[in-house]
Amino acid sequence: MTSLITSEPASPGADISIVTVEALALRAAIAVPVKTSFGVMTDRPAVFLRVRDQAGAEGFGEVWCNFPSVGAEHRARLALSVIGPALVALGPLAAGQVFDRLMSRLHILAIQSGEWGPIRQVAAGLDMACHDLAARKAGLPLWRHLGGLSGRIRAYASGIGPEHPADVIARERSHGHTAFKLKVGFGEMTDRRSLEAARRTLGDAATLMIDANQGWTAPEAARLGADLARAYGLAWIEEPIAADRPSAEWLEVAGRIGTALAAGENMNAMAEFDAAIGSGCFGVLQPDAAKWGGVSGCLAVAKRALAAGISYCPHYLGGGIGLMASAHLLAAAGGPGLLEIDSNPNPWRDRLAGEALKVEAGLVTLSEAPGLGIDVDWDRLARGG
Structure with missing residues (x-):
């Protein structure tokens, strides 16, 4: 699953101004299931995110999606339909503000939907991607x-x-x-x-x-x-x-x-x-x-x-x-x-x-x-x- 969310470029000089968000929901077959005390993973899912700013710089993030078994597709759709657009709408901000600003913007929606976990997880993945982008632009390893x-x-x-x-x-x-x-x-x-x-x-x-x-x-x-x-x-x-x-x-x-x-x-x-x-x-x-x-x-x-x-x-x-x-x-x-x-x-x-x-x-x-x-x-x- 991949799609784009885009916005017109923001004013220059911003720390980060995300204009494009993409999401992929992926699954890989595994021969031996992964067991925990509360459940079993019969394949390995992943949700990856890519963000781009107005200058074309990009960064990558990942969203937790192991459980339930439909978690990956659900979170990718949330990223594309709700949380990615919210990040684009925030406009210029520092990478260190992304998670808190997203959760503040989506607070009422999280109450209404009861989707606290998935919303936090996608916001976390976008925060990760924005930090990757900021470090790449600075020419430094993230650490x-x-x-x-x-x-x-x-x-x-x-x-x-x-x-x-x-x-x-x-x-x-x-x-x-x-x-x-x-x-x-x-x-x-x-x-x-x-x-x-x-x-x-x-x-x-x-x-x-x-x-x-x-x-x-x-x-x-x-x-x-x-x-x-x-x-x-x-x-x-x-x-x-x-x-x-x-x-x-x-x-x-x-x-x-x-x-x-x-x-x-x-x-x-x-x-x-x-x-x-x-x-x-x-x-x-x-x-x-x-x-x-x-x-x-x-x-x-x-x-x-x-x-x-x-x-x-x-x-x-x-x-x-x-x-x-x-x-x-x-x-x-x-x-x-x-x-x-x-x-x-x-x-x-x-x-x-x-x-x-x-x-x-x-x-x-x-x-x-x-x-x-x-x-x-x-x-x-x-x-x-």
Whole structure:
């Protein structure tokens, strides 16, 4: 799906004045479904965005669209019919204002439609694209354009399911990874079997985390989390309970588990992140730049988290454009965080970012190429390649 939204050129001298927005909804077949505690992905969807300003400069963004299964097409249509035109109508503005200005403009529509999530996600993707455009125009890699001091970041292999964890870990280790995250929440026996296989393959010293994908109740999380953290030396436990559970439950789980809790991919407002930072529950915060906030919001969260002694580790489980943006965000923010790189097959990631995100000894080094540092062949993508 591709289309154009256009406007007459705005007055010269503006920071960014977007005149064209395009969107692609794409799907790639995969041989093995990607399982979580709440659902299964039977293919890999992607929504990519391209924006152009009045001078013809362009930038690229990506929109979270994994669930429900019709999410990609829905979000692409939102981008083309509603949110893209809103960005064009805003006229000249700084890249750092895009997400907030869009959400302000669309606030009543979001209330009326109840489409808070999809609207935030498309606005986040457009914010990402505008930052890419601004950095390309400045001739700087996005991480440096945002004030980063080094393009060298730590990374970890994620999305490791219960089917063949030892084989996946061995493969990802051969690709340069030294830290790994397993998906759990499939029943205690299955989870323990996965972790046993992981530790047996890795040895005791390697960094290992788990993600329950909100799959436990608070009592289950307190009991299982404490036991698994102790038995397998876990660096963090991600979303052990539903993201919207009362703070008292999160505090109870945090107090009993005895290792860092991680969350943030399902937080949807700066007030939520501020509350999380102030709660004392979390050792890791994980906003997703394709899901909320774009580059603007996630960088602000990262800086607040780091100032409070909390690690910023961007969440990501999509295609190559959003993954590159996440890498640049981490480099710009600094700190001890790690970039999440999904271990499951994803052609949209590999074709766009595979060469730019080589992992060596657990580290990725971003280039000095402008913007996101990748060439995006839009016409080829539109043909499905």
